[in-house]
Amino acid sequence: MRYNFWRPLMLILVALLSRSIVTNLCLMFGMDADSASSLGMVGAVIGALIMYNRFRKPRR
Template sequence: MRGYNIWRPIMLIAVALLTRTLVTSICLMLGLSAASASSIAMLAMIVAALVMYNRMMKGRRRK
């Protein structure tokens, strides 16, 4: 377990959930239905998680 950082997965989950909440709120304020807002928020959450994961792993690959 040496070299394992517990904060990376926690940060990844936190960013994904915060992105989903923010996008859902914005979509609902703009007048979208709850189902549409949820679908758009899910896509945004996946994109945010992938971007964050790629950024975290970029520095790790060079070592």
């Protein structure tokens, strides 16, 4: 079986983009920078877990 190098890159990209989007949205709505950063990290973890689960599902 060949190694697919796009999957880890997509996983990292989704985590970074979701962290950035969540942090910026929190800052726009007036949240403190530390709290927004923490919430952004939670968003990154959730986004990465969702992508990982989608990668693990077998295709029909």
